[in-house]
Amino acid sequence: MxxxxxxxxxxxxxxxxxxxxxxxxxxxxxxxxxxxxxxxxxxxxxxxxxxxxxxxxxxxxxxxxxxxxEGVKRNFNIAMLARPYLYKICDETKESVHLAVMGNKKMYIADQVRSQREYNLSAQIGMIEAWHCSSVGKCVLAYKPQSFIENLFSDYDFEKYTTHTIDNFQDLEMELKKIKEQGYAIDDEERTLGVRCMAVPIFNYGGNVSYCIGISAPKEQITEKTKKQYISCMKKYARQISNELGYGLYHKV
CATH class of the missing domain: 1.10.10.10 (Winged helix-like DNA-binding domain superfamily/Winged helix DNA-binding domain)
Incomplete structure (x- = not known):
């Protein structure tokens, strides 16, 4: 340095x-x-x-x-690439949708499309999301190498935001395994009571995950029925973004 x-x-x-x-x-x-x-x-x-x-x-x-x-904005291709798909997800789910990216071992909200609902929850662009209790943080983390995860959490503060917040590494490891198996992450009132969030990964050409798409909504709007619909929609468009990043050329989708 x-x-x-x-x-x-x-x-x-x-x-x-x-x-x-x-x-x-x-x-x-x-x-x-x-x-x-x-x-x-x-x-x-x-x-x-x-x-x-x-x-x-x-x-x-x-x-x-x-x-x-302005140069960052012009060259930030993932934001420009993903935005049309965020609109499609918002249109089909009627929920606010955001794009999260990893930078310098932190998860940032890079873009968002707000729903037209009278009561909508939208992320703030530039906001840093906690690794252990946000759907976008856990989503990206689930696809990272074990060495990366252990290094990140070697001196990590598991801040307890609600009674639902994961507050230890062992429980987080179990959650990450589940996320990778099902292909999506859930924040079920872990960061804020009354709020549920979901996220699905975006893969680059090498099969790595540093981006994801998320939805946040009042828990009453994310039921078991709507959860399945939202996840299906998000996965569909996340695959299309991944393919545009070259993922489909080297991996089965």
Whole structure:
């Protein structure tokens, strides 16, 4: 790891979190000398990653980051590829549908399509989902190698959100085995009472899973009957997305 680069990224993260800040505050946060921070800030300013507020004299994020973020949107193919299918699932189930992706060992909501129901539950784009109690987290985790899972949970906080939340590794392992056998994951009031969520995996050309499709709804809307209908619909379109990613060329679907 290049230390100066890592610190530069940490500086951007600190400014993003605080909105604006001083070099002294950043140095304190990073536990380094102010001179070190000043040199890094100077470099970041040359590339418009950071700017300075003319009134407060505090540092804030620069406009270059907007340009880079647009590049992420343009090249984020899975979101563009999956969106038409999210609309189809929403249209057939009448529920809000979201796409979740794994990045840096975290599960993020990358896109969503909201239903027209008077009372609908929709995820927030950019939100991080817990591995142990979200349907999307468990769905992706079920297809990961055992070494990845053990490493991820070597120092993991099984936060207990409700009485239904899985709170230990042994029970989670059993749940992941079940998910892989049935091909979908359920969050049955594990994160929020009164809410049920379901997720199905999306496979890439190599057969790996880092994306999934999820539905969230009040528990009254996800009965045994509707659950079967929703899962069937989600699996159908998840297979089509997987095939567009090249999965069908190398694997039986």
């Amino acid at each position: 290049v230390q100066s680069l890592a610190r530069g990224i940490e500086i951007l993260s600190i400014i993003q979190e605080k909105g604006s800040t001083t070099a002294v505050e950043i140095a304190t946060e990073l536990d380094v000398d102010k001179s070190t921070v000043s040199r890094l800030i100077s470099t970041l300013m040359q590339y418009d990653m950071i700017s300075i507020d003319p009134i407060s004299k505090k540092y804030r994020l620069g406009f270059r980051l907007l340009y880079l973020s």
